[in-house]
Amino acid sequence: MAxxxxxxxxxxxxxxxxxxxxxxxxxxxxxxxxxxIYCDNRKLLSFPFIRDFIKSELSxxxxxxxxxxxAIAGVATAGIPWGALVADQLKLPFVYVRxxxxxxxxxxxxxxxxxxxxxxxxxxxxxxxxxxxxxAVNVLKNENVDVISVVSIxxxxxxxxxxxxxxxxxxxxxxxxxxxxxxxxxxKGMIQAADEGKLLEWREKPSxxxx
Numbered sequence: 001m002a003x004x005x006x007x008x009x010x011x012x013x014x015x016x017x018x019x020x021x022x023x024x025x026x027x028x029x030x031x032x033x034x035x036x037i038y039c040d041n042r043k044l045l046s047f048p049f050i051r052d053f054i055k056s057e058l059s060x061x062x063x064x065x066x067x068x069x070x071a072i073a074g075v076a077t078a079g080i081p082w083g084a085l086v087a088d089q090l091k092l093p094f095v096y097v098r099x100x101x102x103x104x105x106x107x108x109x110x111x112x113x114x115x116x117x118x119x120x121x122x123x124x125x126x127x128x129x130x131x132x133x134x135x136a137v138n139v140l141k142n143e144n145v146d147v148i149s150v151v152s153i154x155x156x157x158x159x160x161x162x163x164x165x166x167x168x169x170x171x172x173x174x175x176x177x178x179x180x181x182x183x184x185x186x187x188k189g190m191i192q193a194a195d196e197g198k199l200l201e202w203r204e205k206p207s208x209x210x211x
Contacts, residue, residue, distance in 0.1 A: 004060075004175070006175070006176040006177060006180035007176070007180050007183065007184045009057065009153070009175040009176035010176045010180050010181040010184045011184060012044070012050050012053060013153075013154065013176070014181075014184070014185070014188075014190075015047075015050065016043050016044050016046070016047045016050050017043055018039060018040055018041050018043040018044050019037065019038070019039050019040075019154075020037070021185060021190065021191060022036055022037075022038075023036040023191070023195045023198050023199055023202075024195075026209075026210050033206050033207055033209070034209055035202065035206065035209075036198065036199050036202050036209075036210075037156075037178070037181075037199075039126055039154055039156075041078065041082075041125040041126055041153050041154060042078055042125070044153075045081055051085075054082070054153060054175070055085040057175050058082060058085075058123060058151060058175065059085075059086050059089040059090055061151050061175070062086060062090060062121050063090060065149070065173065066119070066121050066148055066149055068148075069090075069119050069120065069121045069148065070092070070093070070115070070118035070119050070120065071087070071092055071093040071094065071095060071114065071119075071120045072086050072087035072092050072094050072095075072120070072121055072122075072123060073097060073121070073122045073123065073140060074095075074096040074097070074122070074123050075096070075097055075122060075123070075124050075133060075136045076096055076097060076099055078125040078126075079096070079122070079125055080096045082124075082125060083096060083122075084096075086123055093112065093113065093114075094112060095111060095112030095113070095114055095120075096112065097109060097110055097111075097122075097136040097139050097140060098111070099132070099135075099136075109139055110140065110143060114140075114143055115145075116144040116145065117144065117146070118145045118146065119145075120140060120145050120146065120147050120148065121147075121148060121151055122136065122137060122149070122150045123150075123151055124150055124151070124152040125153050126153060126154040126155065126156070127150070127152045127154070127155045127161055127172060127174060128156050128161065129158060129160050129161055129164065130160070130161035130162075130165055130172070131164060133150050133152075133172075134164055134165065134168050134170065137150065137168065137170050138168070148171065149170070149172060149173060150165075150170060150171070150172040150173075151174070152173075152174045153174070153175050153176070154174060154178075154181075155172075155174035155176075155177040155178070156177070156203065156206075157177050157178045157179055157203055158203065159204075179200075182196065182200065
């Protein structure tokens with residue numbers, strides 16, 4: 001099956017208002033980083049046709065690239081609905097990984113049933129530094145399952161994430177990315193040519209940008 005153009009996916013994010021670009025009045029992330037972009041893919045869930053399109057594209061990636069997957073995992077919280085949708089489309093078992101063990105009951109950090117040795121594809125809504133995704137990957141690996149890839153809707157394209165996934169020996173794929181989004185936004189006249197350099201500069205040194 002042919003891969004859908006990254007700009008087509010990026011346009012869906014823009015249509016749903018899941019991405020906002022503001023180089024002149026940057027957002028502040030929880031990490032304290034200043035950012036000219038804010039991405040909230042939870043918004044996509046409120047648009048049935050866009051939601052169905054993204055679900056199909058994520059499912060196509062798993063079906064084409066990882067046909068031997070035994071189960072799908074989602075990362076709490078934003079990866080849970082997308083993981084569940086993909087698992088349903090592909091008729092595979094689904095589990096999700098909490099950021100920390102539950103404070104009551106069985107104290108589970110993984111919800112659902114996994115078998116040792118299973119090959120698992122983890123679904124994320126977006127990848128920034130990759131660290132939170134890899135924490136969830138390692139929780140699964142500690143249960144003796146093989147996380148064969150992390151598949152996300154969006155990827156900021158940070159070198160830090162590339163290095164982190166490589167160090168963890170974990171593959172990752174994304175439907176679209178920051179570069180494709182900026183190119184699309186420029187073509188649609190949503191950003192000025194003068195802002196393009198500023199936006200791309202942020203991706204290279206996000207922790208220093210805007211300070």
